[in-house]
Amino acid sequence: MCARILVAEDDTMQAELIRRLLLQEGHTAVVVHDGRAAIDEAKSHRPDLVVLDLMLPRIDGLGVCRVLRQNGDIPVLMLTARSTEDDVLLGLELGADDYMTKPYSPRELMARIRTVLRRTHRPAEKPPVLRAGNITVDPVRHLVTCDGTPISCTPGEFAILHAMTAEPGRVFSRRQLLQHTRGHDRASTERAIDVHIMNLRKKTETDPRRPVRLLTVFGVGYKLVGGPHDA
Template structure:
């Protein structure tokens, strides 16, 4: 079955360009032009990926993302004309998994879409086996995480970073390696993108996020997931 990509973009011409590129690449595509419509149609159609513009009528993309994250793990690629780094981080904090700044090359957009769909459809060789590191358990097939027996809700980007770390306990991953295993972001976004995901994961899995014992920083290198016994 071809993946279904929903486009939430108030610029009718731009939305049509994206739709035509998606359909030419073999994807099913649907279009909405407002924030509330995006939420309603994601709930109804359950797309495999949402391409979401920040500036839209009804509700902006950040608010749409926050609403959807309370009820859905649909991967979100956010489109933004804002170039301030704090604005871009707001999108990640709202639950977006990747972002692309306008104006962009449609071919780059398609590369991001392919990467995101490929990663979210990945399953482990043993689909019934959970990855377990100390009190952290990651079930890739069910997209389910527990910490000390308690359910942890993760965005797709957070989940994929945690799954990559859990698949190789105690191995130190650089930020670039984590991005390669998750979304394939551009190098310019590498450090801050991973750091934001790690910061949010620590709030969810660590007893004390200010003194992490599971998701540990290896200074000058990157991150590792340990069993907390150190």
């Protein structure tokens, strides 16, 4: 698929490399070099994906991600030279769907971009609306409701709920959920699933500290309860 991709990268050489790689794959690439410009461009011309450097001038990548999440569900792939787990998890908590640490392989970057675009691309054939208890997931409209109220989800969070509402009561390991959200089986990033689950509990549970829908199965993973096939 041909997508419109916004690249926010202050390193001009890196930005030009990413732009050329995207053009080679048939995408349209728009490049900006600071956070304020990234926000303005995303608001003026909604992209299909934002490749977002964490260390941007004027407004950093975390600030940009926060604003993007307040105004929609644009997929975000975060690039960071900060390799500490706290920095990565903070970006995920703010709504980034995936991340890569610098230096990165151009081939892997393109593979990650293709994965995100495939996951967020809407198929021509209408899939069914899924329900598990009071949670519904509509893949066509990319809409999640809880107790009849729409809730905003990042693409990663949506992918988790989509998988779990398709099989309510099933216990998913972190690695299995990671495959749904990113298409990559990388044990080093499985903690990202914990962050997505924490965010989903804030949005769907009356008391996120005592969840009754998204349950932890200690030593295994997570399950969504409330559907007709629950154990």
